[in-house]
Amino acid sequence: MHIAHSIADLRSALAGRGRPAFVPTMGNLHDGHIALVRQAKPLGDVMVSSIFVNRLQFLPHEDFDSYPRTWEADCAKLEAAGCDVLFAPREHDLYPEPQTFKVHPDPLLADILEGHFRPGFFVGVSTVVMKLFACVFAGGAGTAVFGRKDYQQLMVIRQMARQFALPIDIVAGDTRRAEDGLALSSRNGYLSPTERAEAVQLSRALQALASAAVAVGADLPTLEAQAAAALRARGWQPDYLTVRQRANLLAPEGTPQAGTLVALGAARLGSTRLIDNLEF
Missing domain, CATH: 3.30.1300.10 (Pantoate-beta-alanine ligase, C-terminal domain)
Incomplete structure (x- = not known):
């Protein structure tokens, strides 16, 4: 598994390898993430995942600094699941300057439910996903897989891809649960x-x-x-x-x-x- 930290390294690693299948994550991976990776792998020519804890989607009182970071375990799990390329940018790699251009999703979808209780959350999600898409799919079309557990997020990303005519198929992965029914998170x-x-x-x-x-x-x-x-x-x-x-x-x-x-x-x-x- 190739690990790329910079956008240039990622694009070099993907050059000439066909259509990517992509699963973005914030790390601290569990079986639900790995199921998405395995679902995505046959949907492209090269399997790509990312680990990036995105500051833009955390409110000031939320857990950005304490969000679990389990780098070595995550890498082992991704490699075992068949990930070909891991994009793990540092904050200054993905945001080398303040990200003043942002994606503002339709408020009718994004300002209700999660968006009501976490104002600006879907602006942060949409912006980082659009930027990750620009990094991973620079060579053309591909597929990205997102879990249904984050139901509203999946809908926002699908609408974003459709309205921007992105050449990316957005595929949903089923929620994985523990034996007692708790959704993995x-x-x-x-x-x-x-x-x-x-x-x-x-x-x-x-x-x-x-x-x-x-x-x-x-x-x-x-x-x-x-x-x-x-x-x-x-x-x-x-x-x-x-x-x-x-x-x-x-x-x-x-x-x-x-x-x-x-x-x-x-x-x-x-x-x-x-x-x-x-x-x-």
């Missing part, structure tokens, strides 16, 4: 043993909300409030538990129709903020 490592045992309640709350949402005469606002209250009673601090249309993440109109919906949740357990979703 780099931030799960922040959980104490007691919190880890409790953490699965977020996915269970979304399952219960999804089941109730398609019942005859379902009152979604009431069901959502009840789901949040149930988590709050267990010691969580919910930001949202909600049912939205998959197509645009807006609230369903009329009677909710199974097969077109997604339940999404974000809540803090102790000091750790977890997100999850369930299509139904």
Whole structure:
């Protein structure tokens, strides 16, 4: 596996190697990341991943400095999964000057849910992904794989690629879960043993909300409030538990129709903020 730190080294490593298949990450890799790498590998001629903790998508009070960095373990996992080229830029490699040009996604999609509770988050995500795309796909078209666990992020990136006519296929990877149903996440490592045992309640709350949402005469606002209250009673601090249309993440109109919906949740357990979703 070739490790490139500079954009010039990355482009040299990819020259003449055909269509890249790309999985961007912030490191601290778990089985969910590795599943995306394995999914991506047959979709291109050269498998590329990146590790970069992107300051632009962290709010001032969030965990940029303490975000787990596990470089040697990450490299071993990527190489074992068949990664051909790892792009691991330092901050001054990717942002050699202040990044004053930024990508501002459609506020109708990006300023709700995660974007409401983390203002500017999707500007940071869109900007770094666009820049990584420019680095990796400098030679032309290819494929990029993103996990469905970050459901809204996946939708923002798909819309960005479509509206900018990027020659990049955006492919979704399924959420990987622990045996008890907890969605794998780099931030799960922040959980104490007691919190880890409790953490699965977020996915269970979304399952219960999804089941109730398609019942005859379902009152979604009431069901959502009840789901949040149930988590709050267990010691969580919910930001949202909600049912939205998959197509645009807006609230369903009329009677909710199974097969077109997604339940999404974000809540803090102790000091750790977890997100999850369930299509139904």
